[in-house]
Amino acid sequence: MKLYVVGLGPGAPEQMTARARAALEESSVVAGYRTYLALVRDWLPGKEFLETGMKKEAERCRAALEAALGGKTVSLVCSGDAGVYGMAGLLLELAEEYPPLEIEIVPGVTAACSGAAVLGAPLGHDFAVVSLSDLLTPWETIEKRLDLAAQADFALCLYNPSSHARPDYLRRACDILLRSKSPDTVCGWVRNIGREGEEKRVLSLAQLRGEQVDMFTTVFVGSSATRQTGGRMVTPRGYRAAGKAEP
Amino acid sequence: MKLYVVGLGPGAPEQMTARARAALEESSVVAGYRTYLALVRDWLPGKEFLETGMKKEAERCRAALEAALGGKTVSLVCSGDAGVYGMAGLLLELAEEYPPLEIEIVPGVTAACSGAAVLGAPLGHDFAVVSLSDLLTPWETIEKRLDLAAQADFALCLYNPSSHARPDYLRRACDILLRSKSPDTVCGWVRNIGREGEEKRVLSLAQLRGEQVDMFTTVFVGSSATRQTGGRMVTPRGYRAAGKAEP
Numbered sequence: 001m002k003l004y005v006v007g008l009g010p011g012a013p014e015q016m017t018a019r020a021r022a023a024l025e026e027s028s029v030v031a032g033y034r035t036y037l038a039l040v041r042d043w044l045p046g047k048e049f050l051e052t053g054m055k056k057e058a059e060r061c062r063a064a065l066e067a068a069l070g071g072k073t074v075s076l077v078c079s080g081d082a083g084v085y086g087m088a089g090l091l092l093e094l095a096e097e098y099p100p101l102e103i104e105i106v107p108g109v110t111a112a113c114s115g116a117a118v119l120g121a122p123l124g125h126d127f128a129v130v131s132l133s134d135l136l137t138p139w140e141t142i143e144k145r146l147d148l149a150a151q152a153d154f155a156l157c158l159y160n161p162s163s164h165a166r167p168d169y170l171r172r173a174c175d176i177l178l179r180s181k182s183p184d185t186v187c188g189w190v191r192n193i194g195r196e197g198e199e200k201r202v203l204s205l206a207q208l209r210g211e212q213v214d215m216f217t218t219v220f221v222g223s224s225a226t227r228q229t230g231g232r233m234v235t236p237r238g239y240r241a242a243g244k245a246e247p
Numbered sequence: 248m249k250l251y252v253v254g255l256g257p258g259a260p261e262q263m264t265a266r267a268r269a270a271l272e273e274s275s276v277v278a279g280y281r282t283y284l285a286l287v288r289d290w291l292p293g294k295e296f297l298e299t300g301m302k303k304e305a306e307r308c309r310a311a312l313e314a315a316l317g318g319k320t321v322s323l324v325c326s327g328d329a330g331v332y333g334m335a336g337l338l339l340e341l342a343e344e345y346p347p348l349e350i351e352i353v354p355g356v357t358a359a360c361s362g363a364a365v366l367g368a369p370l371g372h373d374f375a376v377v378s379l380s381d382l383l384t385p386w387e388t389i390e391k392r393l394d395l396a397a398q399a400d401f402a403l404c405l406y407n408p409s410s411h412a413r414p415d416y417l418r419r420a421c422d423i424l425l426r427s428k429s430p431d432t433v434c435g436w437v438r439n440i441g442r443e444g445e446e447k448r449v450l451s452l453a454q455l456r457g458e459q460v461d462m463f464t465t466v467f468v469g470s471s472a473t474r475q476t477g478g479r480m481v482t483p484r485g486y487r488a489a490g491k492a493e494p
Contacts, residue, residue, distance in 0.1 A: 018261040058492040081360045089371030105364035113328045117352035124336030128375040136485030148399035152392045234336045238383030245305045
């Protein structure tokens with residue numbers, strides 16, 4: 001009777017921590033969104049899978065809680081990290097409605113880190129992470145956060161930059177960022193991070209504004225210090241600026 | 248002749264991804280800060296270790312670059328992620344001074360995610376990551392970022408919240424955050440994440456202001472939506488607020 005909330009990382013088994021893998025192997029039940037379960041099904045024979053569709057997050061958490069309370073060891077899986085826009089928060093909230101239960105959150109590599117590694121080191125200094133999805137957050141809140149993050153000269157990582165229902169959100173976000181950031185700001189995006197069909201591009205903020213990305217894309221916007229280095233996007237921590245890059 | 252920059256995660260081998268482990272095993276040379284090399288030495292027999300001290304970051308990168316250019320497969324290790332306040336950025340910058348070389352960044356679980364998992368889900372919605380170290384960044388920049396992040400109602404994760412040389416920086420940071428955030432804001436800290444002697448506390452922003460933490464501690468400050476749930480710190484993504492938590 002234990003419930004793990006497990007961050008899988010970008011998807012491929014080798015991107016998972018050993019601890020995440022051990023939690024999955026110890027579990028008799030694995031619950032999750034259909035697409036994420038597809039990532040782990042093949043190498044987890046003999047497990048019971050509780051599969052739910054998109055926008056069924058509460059149902060998914062409740063199914064996991066009920067299976068665990070029924071005496072099973074359960075893993076509720078999330079892509080990336082368990083906490084960053086993941087299921088850990090909702091699961092912990094809903095758990096309050098049920099009898100006490102041992103719950104362990106197993107972190108994973110979130111897209112901010114896995115996508116950054118593909119591009120170089122865009123988040124090498126202070127940064128902000130913002131989701132452009134207004135499904136659960138008013139657009140005004142998103143706009144305010146983008147505006148203030150740009151004023152603060154944060155590098156940014158944007159999750160959920162687009163979807164069929166909101167194809168112009170990245171352009172709208174860029175317009176807000178352009179109030180404080182230069183159009184030459186170094187930006188990048190990565191699609192299908194660590195999965196088949198991985199693609200990336202390093203480009204300017206002005207170019208990013210005209211880019212059509214999809215929901216499998218993570219977007220990075222530099223600070224004023226971010227630069228291109230050998231085709232990669234790097235936000236320096238400041239060793240060179242501080243004269244500390246020489247032996 | 249290949250150079251990996253490898254994020255180890257919090258420290259214990261089971262917190263590492265399989266990909267990070269494979270990079271280390273493939274390497275004949277492992278370079279890094281003394282304290283981080285100590286985390287991996289025991290289970291990597293037969294490797295050559297290039298050990299450097301604190302504040303020797305450029306020297307460490309150059310040693311790794313030179314070993315790789317000498318024909319070896321080299322891993323330069325970082326705690327947490329390779330990019331988030333890690334060595335990836337400086338390594339990529341310095342690599343420009345050398346002949347071309349294959350460099351691969353291997354991401355890891357950064358303290359924002361591993362510490363969050365210990366506390367619950369403090370970074371379940373938009374957040375900012377700020378280092379309080381002014382070794383390489385002017386304090387005015389740090390202050391401005393904290394002030395604007397608080398105005399934006401971001402949850403925050405603070406790296407390097409204190410050291411011997413700057414024991415009062417966390418208090419100073421809290422004073423800035425208190426300009427826009429309520430003293431009742433739910434906060435938390437984790438010390439020695441995923442290592443022996445792991446400790447944590449969930450507390451208010453007013454209490455955090457009086458707390459003495461050390462350099463092995465990661466601090467989390469909630470947004471206005473963050474709350475305590477069964478002793479844990481949770482920043483909801485908004486399913487319940489949007490009436491989407493019922494089946």
